[in-house]
């Protein structure tokens with residue numbers, strides 16, 4: 680599983696086309712909410728199920744995306760946050776495929 684093409688669509692979705700021909704589309708605010716870095720994970724644990732986070736535009740705008748080894752993506756957000764490594768299976772899980 681490896682991304683062939685990664686795009687931000689209409690500033691709200693991340694689209695990843697995989698080498699098996701499938702595509703994952705995830706809302707950027709969902710991607711940010713489930714940032715897998717230690718800081719965000721501990722924040723997420725404190726939130727109740729009904730809590731809806733409100734992000735600033737900078738927090739849900741992608742500045743840069745880099746692949747990490749052959750297993751994940753590092754997303755740099757406009758607010759400078761970039762400590763989360765999104766492993767490929769995790770991206771597919773968030774997209775629901």
Ligand SMILES: [Zn+2]
Nearest residue numbers: 714716719763
């Ligand atoms: Zn984070």
